Amino acid sequence: MNFSFFSFLKKYSYIILIFFIIAGMFNPTIALTAIICMIGPIFLAFLGKGRFWCGNICPRGSFFDNVIIKFSRKNKVPKFLKSKLFRTSVIVFMFYMFGNGIYKNWGNIVGIGMVFYRMIVVTTFVGIILSFFYNNRTWCNFCPMGSIASLISYFKKDRKKLTVSSSCISCKLCKMTCPMGIVPYDYKGNPIDHPDCIQCGKCINICPKNAIR
Structure with a gap:
């Protein structure tokens, strides 16, 4: 992998998130591109790269690392936010809300785009609020896609490791x-x-x- 390229992404990909949130207000169909960030971490985990996406490519992760970190209290994340029960509950809840939204808007591309948009905006807001109390990456400890990538990585014993x-x-x-x-x-x-x-x-x-x- 070209680490100079990934270093650039790590530092500046948060611009994509900001553009996404602003542009999505005017054209919700742009939010459909969020599927990339949903599939990306899982795809790389299957390739044996672990949660590489989360720490080096994810636009929201970059936002937390380069913007929100300046306002974060950097406190330790509570254990219950990392627990299997909480993470599983978040996955089930998020997938239910997402799936229900897609079902209700099936055939309406703008409506489906709005489902993606609301999901990204709300979860980003949650991550920002938690960063003010704990560390800047608090959300990443129970992010649904990150948790799934973590589960895959657990069984990929030949994955990339430091x-x-x-x-x-x-x-x-x-x-x-x-x-x-x-x-x-x-x-x-x-x-x-x-x-x-x-x-x-x-x-x-x-x-x-x-x-x-």
């Missing part, structure tokens, strides 16, 4: 910077096998020993 070398000194800087609440130094001498690792690279950048690769 590795923590034996030169790790357990300084805990990686733990403090991980937006997903993962503790990289716990994997000293091994790959980071946590399925929720979004491969954002923050632990790599902050490691004083360059022990994470």
Whole structure:
């Protein structure tokens, strides 16, 4: 993969989200393009890339990392927001609301576009509000598509993983910077096998020993 390209996306793809929200107010059919961000993380997870989409391509993730982070309190995300029960409940609720909206508007392209638009706007708003109380990536801990990608990654044992070398000194800087609440130094001498690792690279950048690769 061309990491300079993905570095660009990581930094600026939030512009796509802003354009999407503004343009969608005037033409809801534009919101149909959101299907890309629904399929993308699952597709890459099936390819063995883990949650790479979430940490490097997702426009909303970029928005949280480059804009909302400036206002976030950066507090630890509560465990219940990461729990299997909560994440499963969010998936069921979101898919029910989405499916019901599509069913009611079937044959009406503008109406279907509005279903996509409302879903993206509401969930982005929820993510923004939670960022004011916890860290900027709080939403990503229970994002439906991210959770599904995480589940796929759990069973893809040959997926792409970061590795923590034996030169790790357990300084805990990686733990403090991980937006997903993962503790990289716990994997000293091994790959980071946590399925929720979004491969954002923050632990790599902050490691004083360059022990994470």
